[in-house]
Amino acid sequence: MDIPGFLSGITFAANAYKAAVELQDEAKIIAATYELQAQLTIAGAHCIAMNEKVAAAADHERMLKTRVRDLEDEIAELQRRAAERERYDLVQDFPGTFTLRIKESARGAEPVHHICPGCMDNKALKSILQSENSIHTFFKCPECGTVYRTAETPTEEGMPFAF
Numbered sequence: 555m556d557i558p559g560f561l562s563g564i565t566f567a568a569n570a571y572k573a574a575v576e577l578q579d580e581a582k583i584i585a586a587t588y589e590l591q592a593q594l595t596i597a598g599a600h601c602i603a604m605n606e607k608v609a610a611a612a613d614h615e616r617m618l619k620t621r622v623r624d625l626e627d628e629i630a631e632l633q634r635r636a637a638e639r640e641r642y643d644l645v646q647d648f649p650g651t652f653t654l655r656i657k658e659s660a661r662g663a664e665p666v667h668h669i670c671p672g673c674m675d676n677k678a679l680k681s682i683l684q685s686e687n688s689i690h691t692f693f694k695c696p697e698c699g700t701v702y703r704t705a706e707t708p709t710e711e712g713m714p715f716a717f
């Protein structure tokens with residue numbers, strides 16, 4: 555029953571009670587009293603049900619706000635990752651070996667370096683490749699352990715790795 559429905563039930567019962575009192579008809583007064591009590595009980599039940607609906611709606615709204623906040627955080631994290639990935643180019647400094655090299659335009663004060671493409675693109679982890687030997691012909695990802703050959707082994711001295 556909607557609110558006007560049960561309010562008109564109470565009004566009707568109250569009017570019947572008033573009329574019975576004016577008539578001083580005890581039987582009608584008793585019947586009208588019962589009817590008024592019944593209508594008030596129905597109204598009370600409606601109020602309880604409405605309170606429960608309001609509480610459920612508030613819970614739902616809180617849950618939706620939390621979900622929106624979580625999604626906003628997720629979007630911000632994805633944008634941060636995409637921006638970080640954008641700073642690197644996929645390069646092939648040695649035939650068949652692909653690494654991600656920092657773009658000159660995005661380098662700033664950082665030294666030239668390469669990162670592991672597997673870790674960056676599959677696990678969203680930035681792992682800077684570290685030299686495995688003194689002549690810098692092999693580099694290793696400290697995160698996944700992949701070794702990247704970056705240059706021929708020199709046959710003469712003084713053939714530095716040209717990062």
Ligand SMILES: [Zn+2]
Nearest residue numbers: 670673695698
């Ligand atoms: Zn890696």
